[in-house]
Every structure is written in structure tokens, then in C-alpha cells.
């Protein structure tokens with residue numbers, strides 16, 4: 001454990017923010033923007049708060065032990081409730097849905113939810129961009145069924161190719177080869193493009209940056225290096241364990257020729273770099289990598305992401321302490337119009353920009369209100 005401090009987890013999930021009144025609320029379908037002019041485009045839905053891994057940066061064993069009180073089944077949104085909310089969010093501009101958790105593939109019959117979400121259409125008749133983030137442990141078994149249900153693509157988390165390092169990080173002794181088998185199964189099932197997320201911790205897996213890049217170069221899989229973030233209150237986050245993305249890029253450029261690539265979309269979290277061919281230009285066959293620099297280079301200015309927790313709380317930021325209880329509206333018999341207006345009103349008053357404030361020293365990650373856990377709200 002070294003010097004890591006574990007803050008005991010008291011249950012803050014009961015705290016719900018009052019839903020703002022529907023006066024002067026933009027009607028569903030109208031162009032919604034928050035107080036900083038940011039639209040709503042990306043909805044991340046957590047489908048379970050449980051996980052079969054205990055990644056030290058996310059669900060440290062000391063906190064998430066067998067005494068930990070996970071949400072009871074009745075508290076979880078049903079697939080019908082999730083799909084209804086997703087439809088209302090689409091009415092306000094959402095075009096991309098990411099299923100997450102906890103480990104989303106642990107949710108029973110997740111394919112059933114994907115099938116329902118895949119049936120939704122944007123106002124101009126387009127299907128949604130549906131993706132899922134998984135630790136990969138169940139992917140070899142589930143990839144075909146997920147693709148058949150309408151999942152388009154998948155992001156798999158993998159922090160090292162070295163079993164000793166990976167097992168220390170997932171803390172349940174899960175082997176690398178099974179995650180790689182999951183990635184292969186996803187490729188074979190036609191889920192594309194596949195991304196692999198690697199959380200980089202200085203002193204833990206930073207020496208795996210170049211081997212991971214070498215492994216995935218030319219595979220059609222985009223590897224993304226994520227700075228270790230101060231999400232939640234239990235992962236013992238310390239700035240000196242963050243390896244800035246600039247250092248990641250420096251290490252990669254010592255080994256490979258890389259050229260910067262344009263952002264693929266507004267609100268895209270990753271800064272992209274392409275492998276260059278002999279002519280010095282991006283060689284698409286070699287692929288690309290990305291860095292996600294939430295700590296050293298915050299991207300709040302473009303943040304168009306809303307997060308729906310497993311039991312129906314709407315959070316406006318990954319680092320929020322409280323969310324808005326949409327389940328209460330769903331189960332209280334509110335109409336689509338009423339829920340749609342509530343979503344509009346909540347987004348309309350959004351001012352969140354935690355990472356910018358942290359980077360400029362205006363909030364201290366070690367004090368203040370206790371933030372929600374990553375395993376509760378998803379990535």
C-alpha cells in the first residue's frame with residue numbers, strides 16, 4: 001500500500017439536486033446549450049456499479065470489499081427506462097451513447113438494452129453512434145452477440161501487456177491474454193474501430209507505453225493513453241503519479257515517427273497522433289494513437305458529455321458531487337414533455353469545468369465535496 005491514503009466511503013449517492021423549474025426551458029428539439037455555450041451531444045450511461053476487477057486507480061480492494069453496499073437491483077433503471085431517457089436526450093441533441101459502468105458486460109442481457117437503443121433514431125432519421133467501454137474480460141464470449149444486437153464499436157481497457165504489471169493493476173490476477181482474446185473476438189465480430197484505453201501511472205506502468213504502442217501499431221486499433229485522474233475519493237490520487245501526456249508523446253517520438261492529426265469531432269477528448277510512413281506523412285495502415293490529458297490539458301471548453309448513473313441520476317461532470325434524480329420523474333409518472341423539459345433546464349444551467357479549475361489551482365483535488373466514484377458513473 002505504501003503511502004496511499006484511503007478515504008472511507010460514506011454513501012453520498014442518496015444526495016439528489018433539485019430539478020430546476022421548467023420555466024423558460026428550451027423545448028425538446030431546440031438547440032440546447034449550457035451557460036458556457038456547450039451543446040449536449042454525448043450521453044454516457046452506467047449500467048452497473050459492479051465490477052469483476054479491482055483496478056487500484058478505480059475500485060481499490062480496501063474500499064470495494066465484500067462489505068461494500070452496491071445498488072440493489074430495484075434501484076437500477078430498467079432497459080425500458082434507459083431507452084426512454086435516451087430517446088428524450090436525443091431530442092436535446094445527443095448523437096452518441098456510450099455504455100459503461102462498473103463493468104457493463106456484467107449487466108444481465110446487456111444485448112437486450114443495445115437492441116433497444118439501436119432502434120432509436122435522431123430527428124433526421126439517423127441511427128445513433130452506440131459504443132461501450134469494457135475491461136474485456138467477458139468480451140471473447142459476448143462480442144458476437146453484442147455486434148448482432150447493434151453495437152457499432154467498443155473501447156477496451158488494458159493497462160499493460162506484462163502480466164505481472166497488469167495483474168497488479170487489476171488486482172484480481174486477471175491475465176492479459178484473455179483481454180487480448182476479447183479484443184480479437186471484437187475484431188472478428190466486426191466491431192470497429194476498436195480503441196484500447198491505457199491509464200498511465202508513473203512508477204507503475206509507464207515503462208509499458210512503448211511496448212503497448214508497438215503491439216497495437218498497424219493493427220487497426222487506436223491506443224489511447226489516459227492521464228491518471230483524481231476521480232472519486234478513494235483511489236489515493238497524487239499528482240506525482242500522473243505522467244503528463246507530453247511525456248508520453250516524447251517517449252513515443254523517441255521510438256516512432258508521429259505526426260499530429262486533426263480532432264475528429266468537436267468535444268473529442270483525445271489529442272490524436274498518426275504514425276508516419278517513409279514520406280513523413282500519416283500512414284493510415286500504421287494507424288494512430290491518442291492522449292487524453294484531463295489533468296495537464298483540460299478540455300472542459302468543449303465538453304458536451306452528460307452522464308446517467310445506474311440508478312438514474314444525471315451528472316453534468318465526471319467530477320461532480322451530486323446528480324439530478326431522473327428516476328424519480330420516470331417512476332413518478334412524469335410525461336415525456338415534463339422529463340424532456342427537465343433535461344433541458346438542467347443542461348441549460350450547467351457551468352461545470354472542474355478540470356480547468358483544478359489546473360488553474362482554483363480547486364484543490366484533496367478537499368471540497370466528495371466526488372462520485374468512477375465505478376459508479378463510468379468513464
Ligand code: SAM
Nearest residue numbers: 057058101102103133134135157197228229379
Ligand atoms: N469497466 C470498464 C472499463 O474498465 O473499461 C468501464 C468502466 S471504467 C470506469 C471506464 C474507463 O475509466 C476505463 O478505461 C478506465 O481505465 C478509466 N479509469 C478509471 N479510473 C480512472 C482514473 N482514476 N484515471 C483515469 N482513468 C480511469
Ligand code: SF4
Nearest residue numbers: 051053055058102135
Ligand atoms: Fe472495473 Fe473498469 Fe474500474 Fe477497472 S476501471 S475497476 S475494470 S470499472
Ligand code: SF4
Nearest residue numbers: 300303317318354355
Ligand atoms: Fe467535462 Fe467535467 Fe471533464 Fe471538464 S472536468 S471535461 S466539464 S467532465
